[in-house]
Amino acid sequence: xxxxxxxxHIWNRKLIHLLWWILLIYEVAAMIGFFxxxxxxxxxxxxxxxxxxxxxxxxxxxLMGAGYLTLHYLKRYSDFIMIIWTMTTVSIYMVCIPELMxxxxxxxxxxxxxxxxxxxxxxxxxxxxxxFCLISLFISQVNxxxxxxxxxxxxxxxxxxxxALVCFAIMNKGLALITQLRESVVREQDLLIxxxxxxxxxxxxxLTELFNHRSFQEHTDHLISHMPYDTPxxxxxMDIDNFKKINDTYGHWVGDVVLKTIGTLLKEVLGPxxxxxxxxxxxxxxxxxxxxxxxxxxxxxxxxxxxxxTEIPEMPGQALTMSIGLAPYNRNTMKKAxxxxxxECLYVAKRNGKNRIHAHMSYEQR
Numbered sequence: 150x151x152x153x154x155x156x157x158h159i160w161n162r163k164l165i166h167l168l169w170w171i172l173l174i175y176e177v178a179a180m181i182g183f184f185x186x187x188x189x190x191x192x193x194x195x196x197x198x199x200x201x202x203x204x205x206x207x208x209x210x211x212l213m214g215a216g217y218l219t220l221h222y223l224k225r226y227s228d229f230i231m232i233i234w235t236m237t238t239v240s241i242y243m244v245c246i247p248e249l250m251x252x253x254x255x256x257x258x259x260x261x262x263x264x265x266x267x268x269x270x271x272x273x274x275x276x277x278x279x280x281f282c283l284i285s286l287f288i289s290q291v292n293x294x295x296x297x298x299x300x301x302x303x304x305x306x307x308x309x310x311x312x313a314l315v316c317f318a319i320m321n322k323g324l325a326l327i328t329q330l331r332e333s334v335v336r337e338q339d340l341l342i343x344x345x346x347x348x349x350x351x352x353x354x355x356l357t358e359l360f361n362h363r364s365f366q367e368h369t370d371h372l373i374s375h376m377p378y379d380t381p382x383x384x385x386x387m388d389i390d391n392f393k394k395i396n397d398t399y400g401h402w403v404g405d406v407v408l409k410t411i412g413t414l415l416k417e418v419l420g421p422x423x424x425x426x427x428x429x430x431x432x433x434x435x436x437x438x439x440x441x442x443x444x445x446x447x448x449x450x451x452x453x454x455x456x457x458x459t460e461i462p463e464m465p466g467q468a469l470t471m472s473i474g475l476a477p478y479n480r481n482t483m484k485k486a487x488x489x490x491x492x493e494c495l496y497v498a499k500r501n502g503k504n505r506i507h508a509h510m511s512y513e514q515r
Contacts, residue, residue, distance in 0.1 A: 164231050164262060168213070168238060205245040209238065228266055232275045235259040240282050250290065253305035256283055257312035264316035267323055276313040283309065354427040356405055357412030365426040365434055372436065373484065382478040383437040383445050386491045387411075387452075390470040390503040392431035403463045404431075410459060411471070418452045442508075449473050449506050457504075472498040476509035 219230050236259040243250055256279040263275035283305055287297050352364040360368070372382060389395075389407065396404040411433060415425040419435065428434040437445045456471050474495030478487055490509050498507035 164235065164265075168235065171238065205241060208241045208245070228271060229274060232259055232263050232271060232278065235262050236275070236278050236282060240286070243286065244289075250295075251301070253283055253286070253301075254308045256305075257309055260309065260312050260316055264320050267320050267327075269317070269320070272313055272316050272320065276309065279309050280306070354412075357408055357427050359412045359415065359433070360424065360426045362426065362429055365428060365436075368424055368426075369436065369484065372438065373478070376438070378480065380439050381437075381441065383440065384476055384478065384487065384491045385435040385437065385445070385449060386428065386474045386495045387433040387435065388472050388495055388499065389431040390472055390499075395464065395467075399464055399467075403461070406463055407461060407469065410461065410469075411456065414452060414455050414459065418448060418455060420448075423448075445475065446506065446508075449475070453504070453506070470504035472503045473506045474498055474508075475506065 219226075223230060236256070239255050239258055243252065243255060260272065260275040260279055263271040287302065291297055352360060352367075354361045369384075376382060389411065392404065392407070395407060408427075408431065412425075412427065415433060415435065419425055422438045423440075424436050424438075426434045426436075437448070440448075453471055453473070456469050459469055461467070461469060472495060474491050474493070474497070476487060476490040476494055482490075494507045494509050498505050501507065
């Protein structure tokens with residue numbers, strides 16, 4: 150099973166803040182206990198103050214300083230240092246506070262904290278360190294004359310071992326959930342990509358990589374509905390001259406080359422505000438937005454010039470030309486009637502000899 154990255158500095162900072170809070174809480178509790186001892190046993194306040202206030206606080210502050218230094222110079226081992234730090238903190242309180250001397254289950258706290266790293270080696274390290282501290286405490290207490298029964302040893306070892314096993318189970322469950330989450334995210338990303346591709350295929354012509362007829366209708370409706378009233382909108386319908394002859398003479402695959410070439414030229418010549426579409430067959434449509442009559446005519450003439458100068462290797466010696474019909478959109482005209490105007494202009498350009506531009510009379514008068 151995949152492990153999470155080591156050296157989780159965010160968790161380490163949280164654990165350090167937790168240690169400071171523990172020290173602060175202990176100081177408050179120790180001061181309250183000291184005042185009670187001072188009230189009940191005024192003669193022995195020095196011993197109480199030294200045992201419960203000075204010694205633990207001094208040890209903890211020294212431990213804090215040593216912990217910060219080791220974290221600074223041994224960042225690579227910061228996670229192990231945090232486990233040692235918390236284990237030492239627990240041991241100090243157990244040694245300095247008689248009421249906690251027999252509370253061996255407190256050694257399991259660093260093992261629980263080690264599980265936040267979601268790596269087996271940290272739990273094993275914390276468990277091994279806890280067993281070492283437990284044995285050391287037993288030896289120390291025996292040397293001081295305390296009675297350590299076999300029952301107490303068995304219970305303490307069982308508690309530590311059970312804690313480690315529970316931490317392993319929690320870690321494995323957490324890693325399994327993380328793996329499922331990652332797989333779910335991957336599936337969602339694949340589905341999103343697939344939907345984007347399907348949406349693109351439904352709106353883009355695969356041959357020319359221009360938007361298709363469906364996109365043309367949708368974009369036209371959007372412009373008509375949302376475009377400012379005084380913004381010029383011109384539709385150009387373009388048709389490749391003698392395209393049927395090209396297919397019959399050179400083959401349909403050469404016709405596809407011609408269509409791809411026209412699509413490339415349209416993308417090169419048009420500006421970012423203009424949109425080109427494969428309208429159908431050998432016809433292309435362009436929506437010019439916010440351009441004057443002179444600008445639209447200049448772009449169309451430039452496009453026709455590029456097409457005439459383009460040589461198709463599969464059609465040696467054969468010139469390529471295009472006819473264009475133009476008409477501006479009028480707010481008082483229905484969209485269908487507007488399309489008919491443009492189509493009629495294209496028909497006039499074809500009938501008058503092809504390789505030319507014919508604009509609607511309302512556009513030419515501007």
